[in-house]
Amino acid sequence: MFNLKSKWLALLGTALLAVGPVLAQDSGPLIDLLVKKGLVTDQEAEELRVDLVKDFVANTSAGKLNLSSSLSEFKISGDLRMRHQYETQAPALAAGSTAAKVTNERVRERFRFRLNGDVILQKGWTAGFALETGQAADSGNQTFQGGNDDYSIFLARAYVGWSPNQNWAFVFGKQKQPIYATDLRWDADINPQGASEVYKYFVGSKDTFEVRALQNIFDDRNEVTAGPNGRDAWLFEQQAVYTHWFGKEQLNSVIIAPGFSKYSDSVIASANGTTNENPFTNATAGASPGSTRYLSLMTLAGEANWASINGAGTSFKLYWDSAYNFEAASRVRKVYGLPLGTWNKDAFAWLVGVGYAYGNGKVAGDYSLKLDYRSIGLGSTDVNTSDSDFGFGKLNQEGFKFATSYNVTDFASLGLNYFYTTAQQKNLTYTLANNDHSQLLQLDLLVKF
Amino acid sequence: MKKYLLVLAALAAASGAFAQKLVIKGSDTLGAKLVPSLAEAYKAKHPGVAFEIAAEGSTTGIAAIIDGTAQIGMSSRRAKPTEVSAASAKGVTMKPTIVAYDGIAVVISAKNPLTTLTKRQVEQIFAGDITDWSAVGGTPGTISIYTRNTSSGTYSDFKDLAMKKRDYAGSSQKMAGNEQIVAEVAKNPNGIGYCGLAYMNEPGVKVVSIEGAVPSKASVLARKYPYARPTFYYTNGEPTGEAAKFLDFTLSDEGQKIAADIGFVPVR
Numbered sequence: 001m002f003n004l005k006s007k008w009l010a011l012l013g014t015a016l017l018a019v020g021p022v023l024a025q026d027s028g029p030l031i032d033l034l035v036k037k038g039l040v041t042d043q044e045a046e047e048l049r050v051d052l053v054k055d056f057v058a059n060t061s062a063g064k065l066n067l068s069s070s071l072s073e074f075k076i077s078g079d080l081r082m083r084h085q086y087e088t089q090a091p092a093l094a095a096g097s098t099a100a101k102v103t104n105e106r107v108r109e110r111f112r113f114r115l116n117g118d119v120i121l122q123k124g125w126t127a128g129f130a131l132e133t134g135q136a137a138d139s140g141n142q143t144f145q146g147g148n149d150d151y152s153i154f155l156a157r158a159y160v161g162w163s164p165n166q167n168w169a170f171v172f173g174k175q176k177q178p179i180y181a182t183d184l185r186w187d188a189d190i191n192p193q194g195a196s197e198v199y200k201y202f203v204g205s206k207d208t209f210e211v212r213a214l215q216n217i218f219d220d221r222n223e224v225t226a227g228p229n230g231r232d233a234w235l236f237e238q239q240a241v242y243t244h245w246f247g248k249e250q251l252n253s254v255i256i257a258p259g260f261s262k263y264s265d266s267v268i269a270s271a272n273g274t275t276n277e278n279p280f281t282n283a284t285a286g287a288s289p290g291s292t293r294y295l296s297l298m299t300l301a302g303e304a305n306w307a308s309i310n311g312a313g314t315s316f317k318l319y320w321d322s323a324y325n326f327e328a329a330s331r332v333r334k335v336y337g338l339p340l341g342t343w344n345k346d347a348f349a350w351l352v353g354v355g356y357a358y359g360n361g362k363v364a365g366d367y368s369l370k371l372d373y374r375s376i377g378l379g380s381t382d383v384n385t386s387d388s389d390f391g392f393g394k395l396n397q398e399g400f401k402f403a404t405s406y407n408v409t410d411f412a413s414l415g416l417n418y419f420y421t422t423a424q425q426k427n428l429t430y431t432l433a434n435n436d437h438s439q440l441l442q443l444d445l446l447v448k449f
Numbered sequence: 450m451k452k453y454l455l456v457l458a459a460l461a462a463a464s465g466a467f468a469q470k471l472v473i474k475g476s477d478t479l480g481a482k483l484v485p486s487l488a489e490a491y492k493a494k495h496p497g498v499a500f501e502i503a504a505e506g507s508t509t510g511i512a513a514i515i516d517g518t519a520q521i522g523m524s525s526r527r528a529k530p531t532e533v534s535a536a537s538a539k540g541v542t543m544k545p546t547i548v549a550y551d552g553i554a555v556v557i558s559a560k561n562p563l564t565t566l567t568k569r570q571v572e573q574i575f576a577g578d579i580t581d582w583s584a585v586g587g588t589p590g591t592i593s594i595y596t597r598n599t600s601s602g603t604y605s606d607f608k609d610l611a612m613k614k615r616d617y618a619g620s621s622q623k624m625a626g627n628e629q630i631v632a633e634v635a636k637n638p639n640g641i642g643y644c645g646l647a648y649m650n651e652p653g654v655k656v657v658s659i660e661g662a663v664p665s666k667a668s669v670l671a672r673k674y675p676y677a678r679p680t681f682y683y684t685n686g687e688p689t690g691e692a693a694k695f696l697d698f699t700l701s702d703e704g705q706k707i708a709a710d711i712g713f714v715p716v717r
Contacts, residue, residue: 036672042679042716046545049527054543057534066531070616122616 027052070121077449078115083141084443085110089392092436095427101436112140114156124164130157130191138187138388157191169198178214180241180257181301182321183387184351184374190385192216194234206250210241212259218292218384221266228267233292235382237261239299251307259299263292263382291335294327295382312359312366319372322350328379336378336430343425346377346396349386359407366407373400378425378433389440391421396433398424405446415444470499471691475510475523476602477626478551478645479680482711484523490707491698498691504626507602514683515541520692522683525551525645526602542686548699550714552664553607553676554649554656556631560638563587565658568675571611574641577618582639594621595630595642603627607643610676643676647712669714680713 031045040048057063067074090103111133118128132140135154142151159173171178177186178196194216201209216235223230239259246252303319325331328347332338353372361368375398376386383393391397399421407413419440428434473484481504488500503509503519510522515536528536528543536543555571557563566574566585573579574592583589596617597604604623608614624630627648634640635653646664649656656664659675668674682688688696698704705715 043547046527046547046679046681050533050543050545053528053530053533054537057530058537063530063534072614123619 071119072122073120075118079446079448081112082445083110086441088439090436090438092423092427092429092434094429109144110141111144114140124162126161128157128159129155132156138189140189167200171196178212179237179239180212182319182351184321184349185299185323185381186385187387206245208243212241213238219266228265228291228293231264231266233266234264235261251309253305255302257301260297261299262296265293267291294331294335296326297323297381298326299323312363315357317355319355320352323381324348325380332379336432338430343378343428345379346424347379349376349380350374361405361407361413362410364407364409368405370403371400374398375424383432390419391435391438394433394435396424396428397421397435411449412447415446417442469497469691470501471695472501472519473521473523474503474513474519476507476525476680477504478525478603479523480504481626481628482647483549483708483713486707486711487699487704490703491695506598506600508600511683514543514685515539520684521695524602524681524683525678526606528683544684544686545681546696547679547716548682549680549708549716550669551645551678551680552669552674553603553610553643554646554664555641555643555659556634556649556654556656557641558634558638559653559655561587563657565661567660568611571659572613572615575612575617576615577620590639593637593640594618595624595633595640596621597630598623598625603645606678607676610678646714666714
């Protein structure tokens with residue numbers, strides 16, 4: 001007899017099977033509710049569950065995946081960016097040079113592809129990887145060239161993390177940059193390799209105090225060789241980060257982050273595999289080639305945010321960053337081979353910027369604007385980690401960066417970046433600091449998935 | 450301890466009838482007490498039937514149906530999607546039949562003064578977040594956790610029902626069956642473990658209530674006890690032959706009375 005219960009079951013079964021691929025894994029609570037209300041029996045519910053699972057595993061790609069039971073979450077994400085880039089560089093001429101001033105101009109059509117896999121395991125463990133099209137640490141870009149040749153994919157991240165509780169986090173491997181900093185000191189594309197530790201202490205209900213440390217193994221050297229040539233190159237960076245929330249509903253915040261970083265004293269040869277645009281190479285004759293020596297940086301970064309939740313949410317930001325190299329004089333004289341009687345050591349690098357955002361960049365119509373002015377002194381900081389686009393990653397530059405982005409859909413955005421720099425000390429022809437002035441314009445179409 | 454109960458009915462030599470063998474594998478929860486008792490009662494009525502019962506965990510029961518090495522797979526958990534998929538690939542249709550309900554009782558030593566725990570505390574204890582009884586109001590002492598082994602349906606059911614699918618504490622000790630867990634907890638004043646309803650009334654242990662709910666027939670049927678679950682016979686499609694008859698017997702008044710007498714909650 002086709003009673004009311006049977007009708008319900010038939011209707012439910014038909015409905016769930018019709019959308020089985022989507023609902024099979026989510027229909028358990030619905031079935032439980034129907035059992036609880038007496039619309040189906042436990043036995044009928046079990047048969048329905050099996051039918052749904054069979055349909056799920058037979059007809060969906062997700063159902064055919066057999067993921068480890070230790071996985072709590074496996075997130076796959078990525079982005080693809082198409083870029084039109086216009087750039088000019090005017091090399092500095094030595095004082096008294098009679099050579100003609102030249103401004104080199106270049107237009108490039110570029111792209112970047114990134115694919116990230118991040119897994120959350122049990123007991124606070126995480127792991128992940130990232131693939132991207134560029135090999136250089138500070139860029140995933142490839143320029144369209146080579147007569148339609150194909151492009152390589154490189155491993156940009158491979159890490160294991162462990163967070164035993166809400167206070168501690170440890171990450172090992174090639175990982176996302178853990179230090180709070182702007183691109184004055186850390187290019188956003190760089191994934192440092194080594195180990196990092198974060199200790200977070202909650203002060204009151206929202207304020208936090210963090211201690212962050214990074215042991216970045218920059219290069220491996222053969223210890224058979226005595227002295228700096230046989231010493232591994234490590235960057236040790238440690239930082240305190242205090243975040244204070246204030247204002248109505250505590251939407252506003254201030255972050256203060258002082259820190260200290262230092263390289264081990266090591267010498268890296270140009271042939272040692274670094275592909276950054278400005279590795280520790282090309283020192284002038286007579287100086288230690290590619291040395292990480294004499295970089296002891298005191299850093300101070302931070303920001304103040306004023307946010308409103310009205311509409312899509314807006315925020316205004318004032319941010320800053322700075323670095324002072326206590327060994328700038330030795331860096332300039334002994335590594336770069338530049339006499340201090342002629343050239344200033346310029347130990348200080350700094351940045352001040354303002355930003356405005358409408359929304360958070362995840363919904364169509366969201367947009368953001370950022371403008372900063374920055375100065376990177378000759379002996380101030382590390383060109384391997386600073387933004388490779390500002391003055392083409394060279395020292396002895398000052399100028400501004402303007403960046404804006406507009407979401408045309410929830411997942412696609414248009415972007416514009418513009419950099420303009422000029423030399424702080426004129427007529428400096430040293431390779432890592434020889435831009436008289438430069439411009440860089442980037443027009444982007446970014447699609448995230 | 451590997452539990453392997455082999456029951457061979459005596460051949461009906463006098464009558465000359467050929468003995469039929471029913472192979473049943475899987476859950477220790479079902480296979481340690483209930484199914485052997487059902488088999489004995491069934492044999493009394495059908496002397497020509499022999500039983501081979503192996504109670505080594507629900508996973509082995511489901512695998513046996515997929516592999517075709519048993520006619521009935523006992524399970525205290527539902528088949529996983531991967532198992533259903535593996536079965537489909539071999540042309541096997543997983544057919545679950547609920548044969549009884551069970552509650553997973555949380556047991557501690559009778560010497561332990563605690564009488565109740567919250568669901569959150571149970572999760573924290575078995576996941577290893579809480580390691581000392583003093584953290585839940587008990588007498589100070591390092592908690593010893595006893596769980597079933599990984600092939601057990603109770604092992605995975607308890608993770609689902611009580612632990613938000615988290616993993617067990619690394620220090621937990623894995624036991625082959627309900628009786629082993631109860632025996633270990635009875636010996637250890639700092640012990641905690643879990644077992645099916647049929648195994649909880651043993652000397653030396655006591656059952657803790659979960660936010661006031663005590664595992665019982667009434668609380669399981671009323672769905673008031675949080676760690677309640679159905680138990681299953683899995684077959685390849687609709688059972689036939691002796692397997693169908695034994696399933697019918699299990700669901701009969703007589704079979705369900707046996708289940709109730711042992712400590713399970715009948716399906717009706």
